[in-house]
Amino acid sequence: MPQETLRAKTKYSKEANDKCIIPRCQPFTVQAMRKGCETDVGMPPMAGAFRARNKSTATSFHKFYERGDFPIALEHDTKGNKIAWKVEIEKLDYHHYLPLFFDGLCETDHPHEFFSRQGVHDMLEHGGSKILPVIPQLIIPLKNALNTRKKPVVCTTLKVLQHLVVSADMVGEALVPYYRQILPILNIFKNSNVNSGDGIDYSQQKRENVGDLIQETLESFERHGGEDAFINIKYMVPTYESCMLN
Amino acid sequence: MASGVKVAAMTEQKPTKMVRPKHWDETVEEAYRFQTAGYRDAVEYQTLKPDFEVDRWPHNGYIKKLVRKNGYYNYFNKERECPDKEIHKTKIYMY
Numbered sequence: 001m002p003q004e005t006l007r008a009k010t011k012y013s014k015e016a017n018d019k020c021i022i023p024r025c026q027p028f029t030v031q032a033m034r035k036g037c038e039t040d041v042g043m044p045p046m047a048g049a050f051r052a053r054n055k056s057t058a059t060s061f062h063k064f065y066e067r068g069d070f071p072i073a074l075e076h077d078t079k080g081n082k083i084a085w086k087v088e089i090e091k092l093d094y095h096h097y098l099p100l101f102f103d104g105l106c107e108t109d110h111p112h113e114f115f116s117r118q119g120v121h122d123m124l125e126h127g128g129s130k131i132l133p134v135i136p137q138l139i140i141p142l143k144n145a146l147n148t149r150k151k152p153v154v155c156t157t158l159k160v161l162q163h164l165v166v167s168a169d170m171v172g173e174a175l176v177p178y179y180r181q182i183l184p185i186l187n188i189f190k191n192s193n194v195n196s197g198d199g200i201d202y203s204q205q206k207r208e209n210v211g212d213l214i215q216e217t218l219e220s221f222e223r224h225g226g227e228d229a230f231i232n233i234k235y236m237v238p239t240y241e242s243c244m245l246n
Numbered sequence: 247m248a249s250g251v252k253v254a255a256m257t258e259q260k261p262t263k264m265v266r267p268k269h270w271d272e273t274v275e276e277a278y279r280f281q282t283a284g285y286r287d288a289v290e291y292q293t294l295k296p297d298f299e300v301d302r303w304p305h306n307g308y309i310k311k312l313v314r315k316n317g318y319y320n321y322f323n324k325e326r327e328c329p330d331k332e333i334h335k336t337k338i339y340m341y
Contacts, residue, residue, distance in 0.1 A: 084318035122321050
């Protein structure tokens with residue numbers, strides 16, 4: 001045993017004997033088994049309900065894009081970026097492409113984030129009756145995107161949800177059975193607003209305030225979800241108050 | 247021969263005047279959508295893509311789909327797309 005350690009140990013024991021106190025020690029150790037020993041388990045760890053989760057694997061959208069499977073190209077000019085479709089959207093297989101584009105909502109890097117966001121937007125805008133049958137396939141990508149809990153991803157996903165419910169007839173009603181998958185994250189972040197006093201909150205202007213977006217999304221769900229929508233939303237988000245009944 | 251006709255048509259339809267708008271209206275929106283797709287206006291689109299008709303939204307008549315010069319497709323929203331900051335960059339051609 002090194003001399004210094006031995007000296008320290010002796011000093012420690014002497015001090016302990018002087019005060020007749022056995023120091024607190026780590027739980028579940030041999031020391032903790034001593035008679036009269038108090039253990040210190042410390043503070044409970046953070047639950048991390050609001051913490052952003054990093055995905056471990058690349059999304060299917062990422063893989064398909066790298067492979068060149070999407071019929072899209074980026075057109076950039078002075079008016080900003082825009083998607084150019086290599087084939088007509090009306091001729092696309094929505095059962096194949098729409099879930100893939102939704103899968104890309106988890107992406108945060110360029111150009112994947114732009115392509116998935118704009119691709120979803122274009123397909124919802126021009127899908128019409130082809131969107132409704134694909135709804136069940138969209139739930140897991142939506143849930144994954146919300147579960148990342150990253151602010152930009154959640155904001156984009158909320159805007160996509162708002163677009164989705166108005167994209168075609170009966171889509172709002174078709175989403176009601178899936179509230180259990182979608183709404184828990186909305187419940188977590190519902191009160192996520194910035195208290196900036198009398199300062200300007202620029203996220204309001206840019207529509208990036210998560211709390212406001214969640215409120216808008218829930219109201220949109222209630223308006224387009226039929227008569228069962230409110231009670232189902234209330235079940236998952238207890239603090240939500242109806243925008244139609246009051 | 248056909249390309250000669252096309253060139254002739256293009257030269258005939260040269261604009262004589264161009265103005266930059268100050269406020270948004272439906273004409274500005276129309277020009278913005280054509281210029282986003284890479285064309286000057288409807289006249290140039292008809293000259294270069296005579297086989298394609300301009301696809302429009304039924305409820306307000308805004309342009310829905312345009313074919314770019316490279317054969318790709320541009321799709322546009324149901325509602326206004328031209329943001330305020332792009333209004334003065336849009337060009338309205340007159341013949």
